[in-house]
Amino acid sequence: MNNSYVAGADAYVKGNFAITSTGVVMKGTGRAFTVNPSELDWGDTIGRGASGTVVKSRHRPSGTILALKLINMNDKGKREQLMREIHALFDSECLCLVTFYGAFLKDSAVALALEYMDGGSLENVVHQLGALPERILANITYQILCGLSYLKSRKRVHRDIKPSNILLNSKGEVKLTDFGIATELHNSVGNVHTHTQNHFNIVVVVSQTSNVLTAVVAFLPAMCGSFVGTFKYMSPERIQHKPYRWVDERTNGQD
Incomplete structure (x- = not known):
């Protein structure tokens, strides 16, 4: 199917994910999150940001209060951020990341159903x-x-840790949110054979010298190289356009 968004379509398909009017499915895993919009009571708008509008909602059957993050599907950049966020949260099992309840297509937007944090x-x-x-x-x-340790264990980087992306609730819980520019750590040397050991990529470079194939094993830290995030909270590596992997910890004041 075409990965582009078509206004009025019944589903948005991107890679292994399919988002319909009643939920999101990751093909090949048997995993699905179903959210029926007809079972939701929509409340007030509680936030607006670069990535979308957030509306408070109540799931009538369970009484659960949700934060619905509405993302405009007519904006290609927003669609890419949406898929990064779903990838980061779809199979998350960390109490320090906001819980993902599902997503559904509504008019020209996708609504992400996320955990509501009453402390803001x-x-x-x-x-x-x-x-x-x-x-x-x-x-x-x-x-x-x-939360950052969990992301690191999954070889992911948030890349936009800042006070507005850290949520609190009345239980004393603190959770990370807004994974629109999160990404996976990768090797910067190109398309070579790799496997991971202790957060390092073991890179096998095969070269041909005098008709003899020689395998050279090098240990390189998994890194990112994109210039993204909020400038005020960027690490020195990103400002200097250097590869990075500890960016989240440094943004949080660790070095």
Whole structure:
């Protein structure tokens, strides 16, 4: 099927994912998240950002409060961000990342059904309360690092860690959100044979010298190279257009 979006279509298909009016399916895995829009009570808009509008909603059968993130499908760039976010959250099993309940196609937008965090963003909390006590900051930092550690174990980089993408709730939980520019770590030397060991790519480069094939094994850290994210919170590597892999930890004040 065509990966481009067609207005009025019954489904949006991109790679292994298919998003319909009732849910999202990852082909070949048997996994699906079904969200029936007719079972949702739509509430107020609770946020607007570069990636989309967020609306508070209630799932009537379960009583669960959701945050519906609406992404305009007529914008190609937004479609690419949508798929990165679904890839990052579809099979996530980390308590420090917002829970993904599903997605559905509605008119010219896709609605991502995400966990509602009633404390809002860390940015808003700091604006309202000012400087936070050290013990609270330590707790927040610990949970952020747990989320980053999980992403690292999945060979993923968030690439836009900042206060507005860190959410809190009244239970004291802290969770990362907005994975629209998240990506997988990859090797920067090109299309060669690799496998991963202890977060390093073992690269096997096969060259031909005097008609003899020689395999050379090199250990290179998995890295990214794209210039993306929020400039104010960028690490030195990204500002200098250098490959990076520790960018999330440095954005969080770790080095």
